[in-house]
Amino acid sequence: MGKSAQIINLPKFLDSRGNLSFVEQLNHIPFEIKRTYWIYDVPGGENRGGHAFKQNEEFIVALSGAFDVVVDDGLEKKLFTLNRSYYGLYVPAGLWREMENFSTNSVALEFGSIHYDENDYVRDYQDYLKMKKDGTI
Numbered sequence: 001m002g003k004s005a006q007i008i009n010l011p012k013f014l015d016s017r018g019n020l021s022f023v024e025q026l027n028h029i030p031f032e033i034k035r036t037y038w039i040y041d042v043p044g045g046e047n048r049g050g051h052a053f054k055q056n057e058e059f060i061v062a063l064s065g066a067f068d069v070v071v072d073d074g075l076e077k078k079l080f081t082l083n084r085s086y087y088g089l090y091v092p093a094g095l096w097r098e099m100e101n102f103s104t105n106s107v108a109l110e111f112g113s114i115h116y117d118e119n120d121y122v123r124d125y126q127d128y129l130k131m132k133k134d135g136t137i
């Protein structure tokens, strides 16, 4: 059994001036951060992120707005709703995941454990299931 995805509650400082949250690598984020990217201006009804990573671990925060992340290990799908900027979703390598239901003006901030590498992606779901079956992911 591989590791499973989980919501990590981030620190939050709430006061009358507004709110502050933060993340630290190897603390809230359980890996060294090699890359940070963000997804924004997603048109209504669009889905993103239909793929698995062979090596890359990721950590996703809904900095603004809300969206769902569906994580699938080939047997079971789990839906995580990210709708607070003090929730992080840790997604270990080797899981298929999709992002959907983006609210207007939502911003997804993503941290990755490796530099961008197209060869690390599995973008075909049937290929993913095959790889799960033969243990290559």
Ligand code: TYD
Pocket (backbone or CB within 6 Å): 035, 037, 039, 048, 049, 050, 051, 116
């Ligand atoms: P893609 O992985 O298809 O987005 P999503 O995860 O939402 O499915 O990435 C879209 C494009 O951006 C693709 O051409 C690759 C490029 N890209 C980079 O160059 N560097 C990156 O770190 C990422 C995440 C994507």
